[in-house]
Amino acid sequence: MLHDGQNALVVDPGDAQPVLDALQLHGLQLRTILVTHHHMDHIGGVNALRDATGAAVFGPATEVIPEPFVKLRGGDSVQSLGLSFAVMDVPGHTAGHIAFYGADVDGKPLLFCGDTLFSAGCGRLFEGTPQQMQHSLNSLAALPDDTQVCCTHEYTLSNLKFALEVEPSNLALQSYHARCVALRDQGLPTLPSNIALERAVNPFLRSQQDEVIASARRFDATMAEQSGTFATLRQWKNNYR
Numbered sequence: 117m118l119h120d121g122q123n124a125l126v127v128d129p130g131d132a133q134p135v136l137d138a139l140q141l142h143g144l145q146l147r148t149i150l151v152t153h154h155h156m157d158h159i160g161g162v163n164a165l166r167d168a169t170g171a172a173v174f175g176p177a178t179e180v181i182p183e184p185f186v187k188l189r190g191g192d193s194v195q196s197l198g199l200s201f202a203v204m205d206v207p208g209h210t211a212g213h214i215a216f217y218g219a220d221v222d223g224k225p226l227l228f229c230g231d232t233l234f235s236a237g238c239g240r241l242f243e244g245t246p247q248q249m250q251h252s253l254n255s256l257a258a259l260p261d262d263t264q265v266c267c268t269h270e271y272t273l274s275n276l277k278f279a280l281e282v283e284p285s286n287l288a289l290q291s292y293h294a295r296c297v298a299l300r301d302q303g304l305p306t307l308p309s310n311i312a313l314e315r316a317v318n319p320f321l322r323s324q325q326d327e328v329i330a331s332a333r334r335f336d337a338t339m340a341e342q343s344g345t346f347a348t349l350r351q352w353k354n355n356y357r
Contacts, residue, residue: 117138118197118221119142119144120197120198122144122145123145123146123147123197124138124139124145124147124148125146125150125196125197126146126149126150126165126171127149127150127152127216127228127266128150128151128158128268129158129159129160129162130158130160130161131160132161132165132168135161136165139169145169146169146171147169147171147172147196147197148171148174148194148197149162149165149166150174150175150201151173151175151176152176152213152214152216152229152231152232153179153212153213153214153230154175154176154180154181154210154212155231158230158231158268159175159181159182162181162182162185163182173185174194175188175214176213176214177212179210179211179212188214189203189205190204191203194216199218199220200218201217201228202216202217202218202219203215203216204255204256206232206252206253206255208232208241208244208245208248208249208252208253209231209238209240209243209244209249210231210242213232215232216228217259221264224262224263225259225264226266226308227256227259227264227266227311228266229267230268231268231269232249232256233253233265233267233318234269234271234272235265235267235271235272235275235296235309235314235318236275236276236279236289236314236318236319237271237272237278237320237353238253240350246343246344246346246347253321254321257314257321260311261310261311262312263310263311264308265310265311266307267307267309270305270306270307272296272306272307272309273306275318276289276296278352278353278356279293279317281331282319282327282328282332282349283319283322283325283327283328286316288316289316289317292313319349320346320349320350323344323345323349324345329345332348332352335348335352336348336351339351
């Protein structure tokens with residue numbers, strides 16, 4: 117949630133009640149609901165919130181989102197709370213997944229990326245191809261270094277466990293892992309991340325690095341040869357424990 121002290125917007129409300137509780141606690145009026153994709157843990161609270169507050173809903177044009185909503189495609193923009201968010205097409209996790217990028221939110225760029233980019237990871241490919249997801253991630257990785265990455269799940273420690281197996285000699289990754297363990301031990305979130313950090317630690321943004329390529333080939337040389345490093349990493353992560 118973002119708010120200006122009076123009005124609020126919320127992103128991907130899978131459950132209405134925590135949002136309603138926060139609105140009441142802070143004395144806010146919900147004006148805008150942004151949706152990145154159609155999965156129920158991102159849209160489950162939309163109808164109840166719209167009914168309770170009258171908030172306008174914005175979501176991906178090609179996906180089934182609770183009606184009525186404003187249908188968005190890459191290149192569109194959304195205005196709310198005096199802020200402007202550019203819409204980016206980022207298919208892969210789902211076919212019509214979008215992200216919202218604000219170039220100046222409290223003095224910094226901010227990205228709501230749904231389940232496309234996680235800290236040290238990326239979403240599963242439920243509907244898209246590895247090529248689509250890699251292209252989507254490349255477009256996010258091209259955003260300014262200080263862009264705050266607001267993904268929708270706290271998967272960081274499990275993602276880092278995998279990342280360290282892929283690229284064990286990455287010193288930035290080792291340092292980030294230690295920092296995130298300390299945060300979680302205190303009950304604190306690891307998020308938001310930022311784009312510069314993700315480029316330094318996220319194996320799915322680092323598929324051109326020699327150590328990452330070598331690790332993918334060790335996992336499945338045939339797949340790495342035929343489908344590429346990124347696709348091999350994603351398949352490896354699908355079954356990684």
